[in-house]
Amino acid sequence: MFIKFWGVRGSVPTPLTPRQLEGKVAAVIQRIKPDDILSEEARGLFMAELPASLLNSIGGNSTCVEIRLSDGTRIVLDGGTGLREMGIDMMKKKEIGLHLHIFFTHFHWDHIQGLPFFDPAYLPENSITYYSPMAKMETYLRDQMKAPYFPVTMDDMNAKKTFTTLHGSTLDLGRGKISWRAMKHPGGCFAYKIEDRGKSLVFSSDTELRDKDFEKNPENRRFFEGVDYLIMDSQYTLDEAIEKYEWGHSSYSLAVDFAAAWGVKNLGLFHHEPKYGDNKIYSILNSANWYANHLESRPLKIFLVTEGLELEL
Numbered sequence: 001m002f003i004k005f006w007g008v009r010g011s012v013p014t015p016l017t018p019r020q021l022e023g024k025v026a027a028v029i030q031r032i033k034p035d036d037i038l039s040e041e042a043r044g045l046f047m048a049e050l051p052a053s054l055l056n057s058i059g060g061n062s063t064c065v066e067i068r069l070s071d072g073t074r075i076v077l078d079g080g081t082g083l084r085e086m087g088i089d090m091m092k093k094k095e096i097g098l099h100l101h102i103f104f105t106h107f108h109w110d111h112i113q114g115l116p117f118f119d120p121a122y123l124p125e126n127s128i129t130y131y132s133p134m135a136k137m138e139t140y141l142r143d144q145m146k147a148p149y150f151p152v153t154m155d156d157m158n159a160k161k162t163f164t165t166l167h168g169s170t171l172d173l174g175r176g177k178i179s180w181r182a183m184k185h186p187g188g189c190f191a192y193k194i195e196d197r198g199k200s201l202v203f204s205s206d207t208e209l210r211d212k213d214f215e216k217n218p219e220n221r222r223f224f225e226g227v228d229y230l231i232m233d234s235q236y237t238l239d240e241a242i243e244k245y246e247w248g249h250s251s252y253s254l255a256v257d258f259a260a261a262w263g264v265k266n267l268g269l270f271h272h273e274p275k276y277g278d279n280k281i282y283s284i285l286n287s288a289n290w291y292a293n294h295l296e297s298r299p300l301k302i303f304l305v306t307e308g309l310e311l312e313l
């Protein structure tokens, strides 16, 4: 399966500010020595050695993940502002006449705000099935596109629409299998597991981990044990997680504990805090790696989920 992250920020879209960009440029200039600009090769080497926090940005769009199964089935997890970027890309590539399957974890703004700006939803050649275990999904989605909040309604979206309330705990989709599980978050939130050709991904955005998520019961084992990739809400530092108890998010250290407890192979830190700049978020990755190295568990690969990141499972 192919995975692409179009939006990775939590709570609210977070564009890089002009001041932050200026800070990056100034920091790069400070590092340049005369030898670094003597040749194209030297310039390339200089660029390659820059820290990721200077050369890149975590990205500013809110939650949206694209998944393509091995049989070509197109899945989207959440419709945050990243969905708009995905739609622009699809239109540019003339990807028309598609059937998309959009699953929602929950309906907080940062997970639905891209939908009104998703160009493929306006094309009659496309069809979209929207999924959620929450029975009021259709009302929630339609309500954000009502006056005075938005000038066009969901009826103006000409792609064929189907709203499917998820019952039970699994759904076969193409060659893949989708499972879901309720996690702790104000108003409720669902984690999704996607399995395809023996590979597995768990997407658990907006999650405040509880003791019961660590319990080795059959339900937890089926969902979390040994997954290849766990994309996990790790919005907070440890101090913040204590201060913001019941706010519905987890600390990076708890995410590491959780991934280690379930023998996860790769942990992606996700739903980044909007008040943190790139430096702070990269320092969280360092702290998470430091912490993981001090746990007596199987090797765990930890990475930051950044906008535009692609994975092939």
Ligand SMILES: [Zn+2]
Pocket: 010, 011, 063, 108, 110, 111, 206, 271
């Ligand atoms: Zn969120």
Ligand SMILES: [Zn+2]
Pocket: 106, 108, 185, 206, 248
């Ligand atoms: Zn939320």
